[in-house]
Amino acid sequence: MSSEAVVGVVDREWQRYSIGERIARFAVYIAIVAAVVLSIRSVEVIPDFILDAPEQVVDLLKRMWPPDVASYPQEIHAALLDSLHIATVGTAFGVLMALPFGFLAARNVTPWPWLNWVARLVLIATRSVNTLVFALFFVAVFGPGALAGTLAIAFHSIGFVGRLFSEALENTSPGPIEALRAAGAPSASVISFGYWPQVVPAFWSLVLFRWDINVRESIVLGLVGAGGVGMALDNALNLFQWTRVSMILLAILGVVIAAEIAVTYIRKRVI
Amino acid sequence: MAALANRSLLIAPANWPARLAWIAFAIYFVYALSHLEVTPARFVTGLDYGQKFLAKLFPPDFHRWELLLKGLKESLEIAVLASVLGLVISLPVSLLAARNLMPSWITWPARLLMVVCRSFHPVIIAILFVKAVGFGALAGILALTVASLGFLGKLFTEAIEEISLKQVEAVRATGAPFMSVIAFGVVPQVFSRFIGFASYELDSNLRNSTMVGIVGAGGIGGTLFAAFQRFDYDFVCAIILSIIGMIIVGEVLTNAVKKVFRA
Incomplete structure (x- = not known):
């Protein structure tokens, strides 16, 4: 050029x-x-709807005020904790499943190109299927509830965590690995003493990042029946209980901001 | 074997806070699992259903490709318009939120706005917009615009806060008005990073625009959800495969754009 x-x-x-x-x-x-x-x-897009939008939004906000604080201890609190459990357990399972694919997809760890491609295909596929689609699947398979949500979070996390983890592996310095190989270390030792120490900070930082994203995602899952606070939100919406809707939204806002602050704090202190 | 004998030398000395954190996490994990009613029996019966379910998915049924194409097109339009709108709105907002250019009484409200926009999943914002402006693509566009404002705004603000102020000083010293300081002192330093962020956001909007339809905000998501509820699983499979295809093509295109702009 x-x-x-x-x-x-x-x-x-x-x-x-x-x-x-x-x-x-x-x-x-x-x-x-x-x-x-x-x-x-x-x-x-219907032009009338655009012109009408500001008025409708104001009307909606008026109906949402004041938030129904009394409903929080009754049902919102427990559902919100369920969402957090779904996010954490789902992230843990997702990371466990992502690690092997991450190792297989990294070209310097796994020297067989066809295996790299198979692993990459799995990572791309799980990343491209939205959490909500996975949730629809697992609700159809395991029935509505938190199990479906947890699995949806776990499967969608595979692609994200696996891809970033394999990129971190590919960026490791080859020196320590060659030294281990030259000393005759078996491949398990090469991974645990050569690769692993080099990628640990990147690994924890991406786990935290994914957990932060999963907290947000776990909240929507309830809309398709996969447990958590989304189900409470769906109920309130269907019954037009707008003051309760605004209370749930405020609670979500609080949790998400708290999660973001926690992640930033842990990242500064630990990593 | 020699390696095993020397193992204690290779491992860092016992890190008690980390061990305690692991134990605490293990206890929490068991508690959460019991709370989520994840029992092995339920899992096993589920696997049986899963097998039947997977069998029904294949082969994918592309017979109603017109419906499929219409939905994909609408999703694409939602993603493009929401990205552009989000970009246009987040540029001034991120300038207002940059702490190195603005006083704190301006940065705080701008930051708060972005945090609120970022905190809610696009599908939840979409529900609210569906209630406010009715079913259809408009609700999806507005919802994804809000989400884009949250993410682009944050990334843009961070990029602006990392610029070198020397060039800004230099432009200011020539007596340039405010807009010229922005155009010649700030924008050239952040332009290629902005392109990178914007193409990332386009990718992410494309993913979410296929989902907002689940709550009636336009795009292929509505078709997908309807097919699911009618147990029309081979059509579901066709839709999901097309969505994956569209997302991969989108990623390839945005990577090409990033290369052109060296972002």
Whole structure:
């Protein structure tokens, strides 16, 4: 690409990007504008709804005020704790399942390309199927409840944790590993004394990151019957108990912010 | 065997806080498992259902491809419009939230807004918008815009806070007005990182735009949920495979864009 820029005359004027780069950038801009224009033209949005939206939002907020504080100890608190359990247990199972795939997907750990590809395919597939889709599946299989939610969280986490873990493995320094191999260490020892110490900080940081995401996801799962506070939210919505809805939303906000603060704190202290 | 004998030298000295944390986590784990009613018996009966279920999924049924395509197209439109809207809104908000450019009485409200937007899952925001503006793509677009504002705003703010203030000083010293300071002092330093974040957000919106339909906010999610409830599992399989395909194509495209902008 850069050769086009130097053909012919000597460049007297300094240019940050070559012609090829500029064309590529311009093409991206054009594509974005085209995508936006096409989307606006074909998306089915009723203009009256847009004009009406601010009024409707204000009306909704008025109906939500004041939050029904009394309902919190009755049913919201227990459901919220269930959501947290689902997130934590699901993350733990997900990480356990992700580790082997992470090792298999890392090219420097597993020297067989076909095995790398199989592992990668599993990681891509689990990452691309949304937690809610997994939840629909597991509700159909195990019936409604927290088990379905936990498994949904666990399966969707495989792809995310496994991919980032295999990337961390591929970024390890080969020195200690060669030293271990040269000393005749069996492959289990190479992994536990060569690779593992090098990826431990990355591992814990991505586990925490995923747990933080899973706390948010575990809250929605109840909408499809997979347990937790989402079920309470769904009930309140279906019964138009708006003051209760706003109480649940406030409780969710509190938990999510607390989780984020906890993760930041642990990351600073431990990792 | 020699390696085993020297093992104690290789392992760090006993780390009691870490051990206690592990024990505490193990106790919590058992407690949580009992609380979630995860019993082996239930698991085993479930596996039996699971087998039947998987058998019903295959082969995928692409007969109603028109319906499928319409849903995918709507999801794509929702993702594109929500990303662009979210980008446009989060640029000024993240400038307001950057602590190195603004006084704290401006950064706090901007930060609070982003935290609230980020705290709720897009599907929950979508429920509220469905109630507010009715069923359809508009609710999905608005919900994902809010979610994008939360995430892009946070990433943008962090990027802006990491810039070198020397260049900003230099532009300011020439007597440039505020907008020029932003355009020539701040934007060039963060542009390629912004492209990276924006393409990440587009990916994430594409994933979520296939889900907001579950609560009636437009896109393929509605079709998926309806097929699930009608036990139309071979069509469900077709929908899920197409969603995976669309997401992978989207990821390849955004990676190409990132390469062009060296983000």
